[in-house]
Amino acid sequence: MAEMPTYEVAMDRLPATFMQMLGQQAPAGLPEPIPEIGSTFEADRIVIAIFDNLGLYELSQYKPGFLIKFSNALCLLKTRNPYTLGVMHQLLYGGLLPTVGFPYAEGFHLLKYLNELDMKTAMIGRPKDLRRYSGNTEERPKESDMAVWVEAARVINTYQLSWLHFLDFEGLKDQAKARGQDLEELVKRLLLRTDKWMTSMYKQLRKGTVLVIVGDHGRFMLDFAGNDKRTMMRAASMPVALFIKK
Secondary structure, eight states: OTTSOEEEEEGGGHHHHHHHHTTOOOOTTSOOOOHHHHTTOOOSEEEEEEETTOBHHHHHHHOOHHHHHHOSEEEEEEOSOOSHHHHHHHHHHSSOOSSSSSSOOSSOOHHHHHHHTTOOEEEEEOHHHHHHHOTTSEEEEOSSHHHHHHHHHHHTTTSSEEEEEOOTTTTHHHHHHHHTOOHHHHHHHHHHHHHHHHHHHHHHOOTTEEEEEEEOOOSSOOOOTTOHHHHHHHHHSOBEEEEEEO
């Protein structure tokens, strides 16, 4: 990771960056794109894969082989809200809400804006999230990571922007308790499984596609019982975006 080009940037600059990658002009008022990314990763298609509880700490701790070896650039994302819903809002709307709750203010929405430019987009993820965030783009609701991964194969080479949200990182504490597993071990297993799935997805991608792996702090802060140091290290870890060009 030390040799990988690394940038520390505000998270709300990603929507304009995605648009620049696709050769589109962002509307006035949107936070400016990241030039080192937008101009370098010109793409026919973008696949955005979002994973909860993946950040700089996890990359350094578990060193997932595909993500480390194949990533062409790493963005450390500065934000006042590193948790799932806040991250989704920043990526789609280009900023944080001034108030908490729904509905959202009218204005820019990444997928809706691309649709208006005659670019096809699709969102795959938890039904509740799709209802909140899709912007009336094509919705493909799924209830498990396996279902998201299988469905992704149908869209990643067809749409200009595919949005995938993997779900198994939600409710990690409950999963660990139900399976009788250590929470840290479950996080590790899911991340390494995810790394293998992204390897397979990368092989399916057509040339001219950029795979963007976005990691956040999850829906809630994980509490590792008896390990306050590790909990604090995770809380201090920055969300990330890894850019992988096919």
